[in-house]
Amino acid sequence: MLCDNHALADRWFRRITKPGGSPRARLICFPHAGGTASYFRGWARLVPPDIEVLAVRYPGREDRLVDPFAQSMEALADEVTSAVGALLDRPTAFFGHSMGASVAYEVAARLHARRTPSRAPGPVALFLSGRAGPGHERVRNLGEADDRELMDEVIGMGGTEAAAFSDPELRDLVLPVIRSDFQLVERYGRSSPGSRFLDVPVFAYYGDHDAHLDPSAIEAWSAVTSGPFAARSFDGGHFYLAPHAEELVGDxxxxxxxxxxRPVR
Structure with a gap:
């Protein structure tokens, strides 16, 4: 069973930092809509050696290209929750950007609900970026937009996937991923169950020129926890974290x- 758990973790998580030693803690990163685990590869040089960084491998992209897209936030969060258990043998935090913030939160809520003395605990903190708190999301129906409108939106936000649009073959690979993720996020936004209470610190980040977020939407994350909450803005738009990676990771x-x-077992 232990081997099965680790095989499941290997399928769902990519190690960003180099293996070696016994890390004191783990930071698991959840990519944005259309994003991939490799988006976080630059973070390897920014973290100290005692913190291991991993990123979630969403289905339908990179080395999971043939796997079907997740059809709902609930299904995606359920699968990640099942896979992450093998990684909770030491203090673990979640970082999620945009769609990834919602996935990270939903996984944390599931782990919190299942917590018992015999089960592994959930994350020690949530770091949520570029996403409004539950119930404050703006649903914009971009998942149903035509290709040109969808590409213009991604280009306008500064997403790295926009670089693929000039190559027809890459565009045909990337656009269905982006569309599927936008549809997933929009369905979630329409039917979001609202806040599920946690008891861990929650830290929220955003770009102060993000056209689709405002401070009150970010502050809404404070409602999900009885623990400490803090928000911080960076100069930039939705993908502020690219030029500010060193400062963000340091924070x-x-x-x-x-x-x-928590002692390492």
């Missing part, structure tokens, strides 16, 4: 350090 690590009190 995440600085906030994570005081929480690493």
């Amino acid at each position: 995440v690590v600085g906030r994570l350090r005081p929480l690493l009190v």
Whole structure:
């Protein structure tokens, strides 16, 4: 059973930092809509050696290209929750950007609901980026837009996937991924069950020129936890985290350090 659990984790998570030693903590990153695990590869040089960084491998892209897209936030969160258990043998935090913030939150809520003395605990903190809190999402129906409108939206947000649009073959690979993720997020936004209560620190980040977010939508994340909450803005739009990666990762690590009190098993 242990081997099966680790095989499931290997399918769903890519190690970003180099393997070696026994990390004191883990940081699991959840990509944005249309995003991939490799989006976070630059973070490997920004974290200290005692923190292992992994990223979620969503189906339908990169080395999971033949796997069918997730059909709902609920199904995606359920599968990630099943896979992440093998990685919770030491203090673990979640970082999610945009769609990834909602996935990270839903996984954390599931782990919290299942928590018992015999089960692995959930994350020690949530770092949520570029996403409004539950019940404050703006649903824009981009998943049903035509290709040109969808591409213009991604280009306008500054998404790295936009670089593929000039190559017809790459565009044909990337657009269905983006469309499927937007549809998933929009269905979730229409039927979001609202806040599920957690008891861990929640830290929210956003670009102060993100056209689809405002401080009140970010502050809404404070309603999901009885633990500490803090928000921080960076100069930039939806993908502020690309030019500010070093500063952002430094802030995440600085906030994570005081929480690493759980002994490693």
